[in-house]
Amino acid sequence: MTLKVELKPGERIIIGESMITNDDQRTRLYIEGNAPILREKDILTVDSANTPAKRIYLAVQLMYLSQEVTKFQDNYFSLIHDIMLAAPSTIPFVAKISNYMIADQLYKALKEARALIDHEKKIFAALNSASAEGK
Template identity: 35%
Template structure:
């Protein structure tokens, strides 16, 4: 089934192994074959992966884009176990992500990974201000 994609001006898109950047105007096109793709908003670079959940998401991205990369799968298992140990409340997210990975549906795993990043952010926002010098009140 064809997929219509609309890109904002200068938005990036990965299709298969190709990186595409849109021009100065909004555009749309149709992908007529089954292929892997990621919008710029779904991509986290290594330098942006500054939390445990973002690093897990980056690993999921590698698993999605690369074909049969056992190192990424091993890294996913290690990272997922560490997250569950550190924050057991993340287990439902990890379980869902693992289910998608086991089924070979890496795109859905990435989507659930974004939910996990939002949950991680919500947990961090609930930390006391004293634990973060940038949030502490001036003394």
């Protein structure tokens, strides 16, 4: 099955182990094969992984891009342990991420990790709201 990707001018994409930067015009790529692919908007860097959920996303991203789950699994297990203790409402998200990883569906695990980040934002917003009301 062929994946069609349209890139905006200057947009970047990772295909396999290569970062590709589009020129100054819109481009359409047709990609065949099994290489991991991430668009720029889905790429998280070490510097931008500044919350527990983002660090989990980064761990899953590294597993997906390298296709080496075992290399990053100790870090992943440590991160999910901490987030589940701190925020039990994250357990369903972590369970889905882990199940996708077990099924070797790392891209789906990555998408679920994105949902975990969204959930974490809601937790932080609720905490900030409660804190503001308490003042």
